[in-house]
Amino acid sequence: MxxxxxxxxxxxxxxxxxxxxxxxxxxxxxxxxxxxxxxxxxxxxxxxxxxxxxxxxxxxxxxxxxxxxxxxxxxxxxxxxxxxxxxxxxxxxxxxxxxxxxxxxxxxxxxxxHSQLGWINHKRKNYYAHQQLYSADSTEKSDYIGEFNINKSGNYKRWLEVLKKAVVGHPEMELALCLGFSAILVGYINRILKLHIDSMIFHIAGNSTTGKTSAATVAVSGFGDPREGARSLIQSFNGTDNALTNLMANNNGVPIVCDETSLSLMGTQKLVNVLYTWAKNISKARLDKNSQMKPRSEWATTIITTGEGSLLDQINQNEGIRARVFELKNLQWTKSAKHSNVLVKELSKNYGHGVEPFVTTLLNYLPKEIQKAWDNETAEIEEAMPQSKFKDRIGKKFALITMTAKLLNETFDLNLNIDGIRALLVQQEIESIEEREIGPKALELIREWLLINRKHFYINSHDVSETQTIWGRMNINKNKQETEVFILPSIFKQMLDEKGFTDYSVVLRELDSMGVLIKERDAKQNKYSIRRVIKGIESSKNGVSTYGIKLEGAFIHTLLTPGEIQRQPRKGTKQPKATIENREPESVDIDDM
Incomplete structure (x- = not known):
């Protein structure tokens, strides 16, 4: 016994x-x-x-x-x-x-x-928590017990060999690798430097032949299991909003991929809420059954989503969310099916080996040195970016990607093309800027809406059909090639709501900043509206409140005035040759912008 x-x-x-x-x-x-x-x-x-x-x-x-x-x-x-x-x-x-x-x-x-991932503070020391705890000068041992499979598989040499042969030299794949490792810097900025920066969200859009799944695999392979599954770092987007939020809880430096956004059945508002929550690094405030506040989860990392279609096309015209979600569209991530197969096959067997050497390199630098490098990198990439009101915010995020590339080169001797990676990011911003900014987008949608609904407007005092409701009036000046439109407030707000704009006052503010809003000279009472007489509207003798917008071009077809009819060419009549003095401006039916 x-x-x-x-x-x-x-x-x-x-x-x-x-x-x-x-x-x-x-x-x-x-x-x-x-x-x-x-x-x-x-x-x-x-x-x-x-x-x-x-x-x-x-x-x-x-x-x-x-x-x-x-x-x-x-x-x-x-x-x-x-x-x-x-x-x-x-x-x-x-x-x-x-x-x-x-x-x-x-x-x-x-x-x-530990169940947390990324940067944590334990016994007044900073650690990077992964399979074990990593720090500059401590050997504290702790085992990971969280939900993800971040154990090492295969061997380090083979993983690095795959990167050097199948990633280096392909700018798109180099970018994918940097997206994944940038999670470590996002967590570092928030938890070590104590500076708030949103979690970065990148959406990789494209059909099945573009290699988006291979890009996602490359992004997370240095951290853990890239094979989609219950404990993988690549999760399905097909889940509730709470489940998708909980995936990020207590993660301060490990990338997470949510694959196939097309599978999501949540509505527009829930999708917007999920993206905002992801970016803001904290879960919603909730009460327990005793009406006490539940602890709120926090995180700071890089989140990658993939899908055949645009993620931003599924949400409303929200300028804030469009400045937080970066879409990488129309990129060919792999050069062939064979290239894609090699990456997925090899990295599905060899993963989890990149964290310790990368963190070791990062911890060789003092926090103040990292902050200075971030400032310098931000200034450099902002020089190449187009001007926009989000330039500073986006520049800081993109700078973390190129900083990551430099740290990867130092750690693994990869020789990544920094300029090529920077060019891809800048090109993404150039393509996104017009789509993202609310003012120009709203103006173009208003122009399109007016073309479709012109029958509801008095145009140069021409009457509206008795069978049509009256929405406002237009003044078209062909000589100046300019159109002024005055829209009743209730119709304006309804139109914006139908177009997916959540706050009409934001749209008015942006149109005003563009100089296309027609306002009262003394705009103290309501700085965005102007009174105009609209025939057919009761109590309109002294004018009614409208929103006035100035558009380039006489893009609405109008009837000719009697004077214009007299000047039209007649059959059998020889017309005088046009001179500078008697030449009439050409009639314009469609906007020539």
């Missing part, structure tokens, strides 16, 4: 648990059997929360079993969690078994565990 463990008052052998008994009269000691064998084999402290857990082994009729319980379950009331698993802890034994395990705890070393 071998002894497994012995404490001050108890011992556990292969036959069971025994309590030391001392005879009060004789003082003789003996062992009294309590239960089948049960043993405390490990004590864990989760450094994220400071909580303790017991790992317990016990014998059942079908052999030895293991279970892990929270330290708070070591009470007579809660110990039934082991009873239902088959442990011999019947009610009358519970108190003594707990006393035995508590004594065993005092002689059991406490091992550390």
């Amino acid at each position: 071998s002894v497994i463990i012995e404490t001050r008052n108890y011992k556990c052998t292969t036959k069971g648990v025994y309590k030391r008994h001392t005879d009060k009269e004789t003082g003789n000691q003996s062992w009294v059997w309590l239960s089948r064998p049960i043993d405390l084999i490990a004590v864990y402290r989760v450094i994220d929360t400071g909580e303790l857990f017991w790992e317990i082994r016990f014998e059942c009729n079908d052999g030895w079993q293991r279970d892990t319980i929270h330290r708070t379950d070591a009470t007579e009331r809660n110990f039934s969690v082991l009873l239902k698993k088959g442990a011999d802890v019947a009610t009358w034994k519970t108190k003594r078994i707990i006393n035995y395990l508590t004594e065993a705890e005092t002689g059991t070393p406490i091992s550390l565990q």
Whole structure:
């Protein structure tokens, strides 16, 4: 009968648990059997929360079993969690078994565990938490117990060989690699430098032959399992908004991919909410069943989504979200099907090897040196970016990508093309700027809407058909090639809502900044509206409130005035040759912009 463990008052052998008994009269000691064998084999402290857990082994009729319980379950009331698993802890034994395990705890070393990813602070030191904890000068050991498979697979040399042969030299794939490793810098900026920057969100759009899945695989392969699955770093976008948010919880430096946005069945507003929540690094405020505020999850990382179509086309005309989600469209990520297959096949077997060497390189620099490098990189990339009101915000984010490329070159001797990566980012911004900014986009949609609905407007005082409702008036000046339109406020707001603009006042402000809004000279009362007489509208004698917009071009077809009719050429009549003095401007039916 071998002894497994012995404490001050108890011992556990292969036959069971025994309590030391001392005879009060004789003082003789003996062992009294309590239960089948049960043993405390490990004590864990989760450094994220400071909580303790017991790992317990016990014998059942079908052999030895293991279970892990929270330290708070070591009470007579809660110990039934082991009873239902088959442990011999019947009610009358519970108190003594707990006393035995508590004594065993005092002689059991406490091992550390963590479920957070990325940058954390533990015992007043900064660590990068991955499969283990990494820091500049500490060897603290802690095992990852979270939901993702970030264990190393295959070998480091093969992973690096694949990068050098199938990624380096292909600018798009080099960019994909940088997107993934940029997560470490996003977390560093937020948690170490204590400067807020949104989580970066990149959407890779394209059909199945563009290699977007291969790009996602390259992005996350240095961190963990790139094979889509329950514990992979590549997850499906087909989930609820809460589930997609929870994927990011407590992640401060590991990239996450959400694949196939086309699978999402959530509506526009929920999709916008998810993207905003991702970018802002904190979950929504929620109450528990007792109306107490639940703890809110935080994160700071890089998030990559993929899909055949545009993600931004699925949301409304929200300028803020369009400045936070960067779409990489029309890029050919792989040069051939063979190229794609090699990447996916090899990186599905060799992954998780990039974190430790990259973090080691990063930690060779002081925080102030990283901040200075970020400032310099921001200034350099902003010089190449087109002018926009989001230039500073976007420049700071893109600078983290090129900083990542330089750190990758230093760490792995890859010789990534920094200029090529920067050019791809700048080109993305050039293509996105017109689509993103609300003012120009709204103006173009208003022009299109007017062409379709011109029958509802008085045009140069020409009456509207009695069968049509009146929405406003237009003044078209062919000589100046200019159109002024005055739209009733209720119609204007309805039109913007139908076009997906969530806040009409933002649109008015942007149109005003473009100089195309027609306003009252004294605009103190309502700086965006102007009064105009609209025939057919009650109480319009002194004018009604409208929103006035000035558009280039006489793009609406108008009837000719009597004077214009007299000047039209007639059959059989020889017309004088046009001169500068008598030449009429050409009639314009469609905008020539």
